Amino acid sequence: MGEKVRVKMNQPLSAEQVDFFRDNGYLVLRGVLDPELMAQTRDAWWDAAPKELKRDDPNSWVGAFADSRFTWKYRDRSFEPWMVELLYGNPELQAVAKQLLGPELKVPERIRGIYCVFPDTDKQARKAHFHVDAHAFHLGVVGYVDDVPPDGGGFTVWPGSHKHFYRLFKTAYTFNPVHGKEEMWDSDESRRVQQIDPVHTFGSAGDVVLWHHRMGHGAGHNRSSQVRQAVLYDFCRADLDAVQDEPPPEDMWRDWPGISGG
Numbered sequence: 001m002g003e004k005v006r007v008k009m010n011q012p013l014s015a016e017q018v019d020f021f022r023d024n025g026y027l028v029l030r031g032v033l034d035p036e037l038m039a040q041t042r043d044a045w046w047d048a049a050p051k052e053l054k055r056d057d058p059n060s061w062v063g064a065f066a067d068s069r070f071t072w073k074y075r076d077r078s079f080e081p082w083m084v085e086l087l088y089g090n091p092e093l094q095a096v097a098k099q100l101l102g103p104e105l106k107v108p109e110r111i112r113g114i115y116c117v118f119p120d121t122d123k124q125a126r127k128a129h130f131h132v133d134a135h136a137f138h139l140g141v142v143g144y145v146d147d148v149p150p151d152g153g154g155f156t157v158w159p160g161s162h163k164h165f166y167r168l169f170k171t172a173y174t175f176n177p178v179h180g181k182e183e184m185w186d187s188d189e190s191r192r193v194q195q196i197d198p199v200h201t202f203g204s205a206g207d208v209v210l211w212h213h214r215m216g217h218g219a220g221h222n223r224s225s226q227v228r229q230a231v232l233y234d235f236c237r238a239d240l241d242a243v244q245d246e247p248p249p250e251d252m253w254r255d256w257p258g259i260s261g262g
Contacts, residue, residue, distance in 0.1 A: 025162035075113035117153030130216035137234035153222030161216035
């Protein structure tokens with residue numbers, strides 16, 4: 001499967017972990033999230049789910065939201081303090097973010113939300129597709145609030161793609177491709193990324209995936225029998241607004257004091 005597995009972290013990242021993130025653009029950490037907050041998140045999501053989805057009837061989950069590629073992004077409660085605490089307020093994630101980005105982080109008003117991928121009616125494997133996010137941030141976090149089995153729609157990454165996409169933008173953090181959006185996807189760099197074998201992450205409730213903001217990524221194809229439930233947040237340095245439209249620094253890790261260029 002090619003996934004780099006990490007054990008539960010009680011201290012900031014090791015040098016090996018930092019190097020892995022630098023080279024690959026992502027890192028999996030195990031058993032990080034608070035169980036009570038995860039349970040609260042699952043309950044909130046099911047309370048808001050369309051009435052045709054029955055929590056105790058897995059058959060009702062299959063094929064849901066087919067018009068949006070079997071995904072549903074629930075954001076209505078993303079601003080509530082317990083939701084913010086789940087990721088931004090997690091002490092272990094705080095320690096990691098400050099190790100990588102420095103001590104001054106933006107304090108958020110909300111997280112992205114609860115992103116779900118439903119079981120597909122078609123169980124045949126299909127080609128994975130990537131994109132690069134358009135909004136400005138530094139360090140993305142995907143937290144699994146329920147178990148995600150292999151082929152369960154896990155967050156999918158193209159290792160090393162952050163290095164290919166970094167130079168294709170006029171600005172350091174905003175979405176301004178040098179030669180236009182369509183040309184970017186038709187570039188040699190994009191074609192090189194297409195040759196990379198994607199990693200479909202999976203794991204247990206409480207596991208998280210860290211990823212670089214220029215990472216090629218996407219939601220995996222959920223061929224399992226359960227709903228993939230994840231919460232997303234973006235850590236940002238406090239000075240992001242001041243530098244987001246500057247040209248990309250020659251050293252892509254300039255704003256990451258915890259990482260040495262390589």
